C-alpha cells in the first residue's frame with residue numbers, strides 16, 4: 001500500500017531505491033557490497049564470529065561461581081539459544097548470498113527484521129527478548145571487528161565496489177550522527193530519511209555537502225517503512241513515498257532525468273567568473289569538512305575555502321583527540337590541495353548537535369545537557385580546554401607556511417572571549433617561535449552567530465580582520481529555535497525581519513570599517529537568498545561546493561546596484577519574503593531563464 005510521509009526537505013533531488021533500516025546506534029557499522037567471489041568467505045566470517053561468541057558464552061557459563069544467581073545462567077542459556085538460532089546468523093548469510101552485503105551489514109539487516117517481529121509480539125516476556133537479541137548481535141559484531149584486526153575496521157567502510165546490477169539503496173534511520181554522515185561519502189546509499197532533525201542540523205548540512213537527496217524530521221519514517229520497501233525520496237518537497245504505484249515511479253524517474261540535465265547545464269558555469277550584470281565581482285568560496293573536499297571545491301570553481309569545519313576531525317575518537325602534528329598534516333593537506341587559494345580554518349566547533357562522541361539527538365537532549373545548543377560549545381569549549389585550543393592554533397599556524405591560511409573563531413558572544421582568544425593565538429605563536437617552527441601572521445576572523453556579536457560588532461571589528469556570518473546559528477539564537485529540532489522547524493525562518501536586520505547591519509558595518517564580510521551559513525548556498533544578500537552589499541559567499549553553480553547563476557543574472565536601492569523596502573516590510581519576491585524578483589524561476 002502506498003504511504004506518503006512528510007518531513008523536511010534538506011538536500012535536493014530525487015532518490016529511488018529499496019529501504020535499508022538501520023538502528024541509530026548501528027549507522028557506524030560498515031555498509032558495502034562484496035564481490036560475488038567473496039560470498040563464501042564472508043559467510044564463513046559470520047560463522048566464525050558466531051562460534052567465537054558461543055565459546056565466550058559457554059566459558060562464561062562454565063566459570064560462573066557456584067553461588068551465582070540462577071538468573072545469570074538462565075540468561076546465558078537464552079543468549080546461546082538466540083545465537084545458535086538459524087534465524088539470526090543463518091538468515092544473515094542469505095543477505096550476503098543474495099544481496100552481496102558485507103557480513104556486518106547483513107547481520108544488522110537481519111537484526112532489524114527480527115527486532116520488528118519481536119516488537120509485534122503480544123507476549124510481553126517475548127517482546128522483551130529483543131534486548132537480548134541486540135546484545136547477542138553486538139557481541140557478534142565485535143567478534144567480526146576483531147577478525148578484521150581492529151575495532152576501526154568495523155567503522156571505516158571500504159569503498160563500495162560498483163556492482164552495476166545492484167538495486168539502489170536508501171538508508172532509513174531514526175537519527176544519524178553528523179560524524180556518521182561522513183561515511184556516506186564512501187557508502188552505497190543513494191539517499192536517506194531520518195525521523196528527527198531540522199533543516200540546518202549538521203546531519204542535514206553534511207547531506208547537502210554530498211548532494212544526496214535526504215528528508216529529515218519525517219517523524220514516523222523508521223516505524224512505517226519496512227526493510228526492502230521501495231521508496232522515493234523527494235528531497236525538494238520533503239516527502240517520502242513508500243511503495244509508489246508505477247505511474248508515480250515513472251514521474252519521479254522523469255524528474256530524476258530532468259535534474260541530471262539541469263546539473264549538467266549548470267556545470268558549464270563552473271569556471272565562469274561570478275560577476276553581476278553591473279560588473280561587481282563576487283567571491284564564491286567553499287565550505288568543507290575534510291581535506292579531500294578541497295579537490296571537489298576546486299573542481300566546482302571555488303576561489304578558496306571560506307569555512308573548514310575542523311570539528312569533524314575531533315569526532316568519534318573517545319579520549320584520543322587529534323594532537324598538533326596530526327592536525328597540522330590535515331590542515332596542510334587542505335592548504336596544498338587549494339594550490340595557493342585562501343583556506344579559512346574554523347577552530348573546533350564541538351557541542352550542540354556535534355558531540356565529541358557518537359550520540360543520537362535523543363540521547364543528547366535527554367541524557368546530557370538540557371539544551372546543548374546553549375551549553376559548552378565552540379569557542380566556549382576551546383577556552384575551557386586551553387591546551388587543546390593552543391595545540392589546534394599551533395597546527396593551523398604551522399599550515400600557514402604552506403599557503404594562504406585564515407583563522408575563524410566560532411560563536412563569540414563576549415569581549416572576554418575575544419581577549420582570551422587573541423591571547424591564545426599570541427601564546428601559540430610564541431610557542432612556535434620558541435620551537436623554531438615557521439608560521440605566517442594570518443588574518444583572524446570572527447563568526448557572527450549570536451545576536452550579541454552582531455549588536456556589538458564595532459567592538460569586535462577592533463580586533464578582527466574579517467567577519468563571517470554563520471546564519472544557521474544566527475537564526476537559531478535570534479529566534480530561540482533549536483535548529484536540530486523538527487518540532488519547531490516551521491518557526492526557523494531566515495526571512496524573519498530581525499534576522500535580516502542583523503545580517504544587513506553586520507555586512508554594512510564590516511564593509512564601512514574596511515573589513516571583509518562573508519556569509520558561510522546555509523543561506524549563502526541557497527539561490528533564493530542570493531539577491532537579498534547582494535542587495536545588502538555582500539560580495540563573498542561560502543557554501544557547499546555543489547551549490548556554487550546555482551548561486552553563481554543567480555549572481556550572473558542580478559544587478560547589484562539596482563537591488564541595493566530596493567533593500568530598505570524589503571527590510572522594512574512586515575513580510576520581507578513577499579516584498580523581496582516583488583522588489584528583487586527572487587520568485588522568478590531561475591532555472592527557466594537563460595544565463
Ligand code: PEP
Pocket residue numbers: 205307309349449469470471472473474520521522
Ligand atoms: C552557521 O552557524 O551558519 C555555520 C556556518 O556554522 P555551523 O553550521 O557549523 O554551526
Ligand code: MG
Pocket residue numbers: 410449470472473
Ligand atoms: Mg555555526
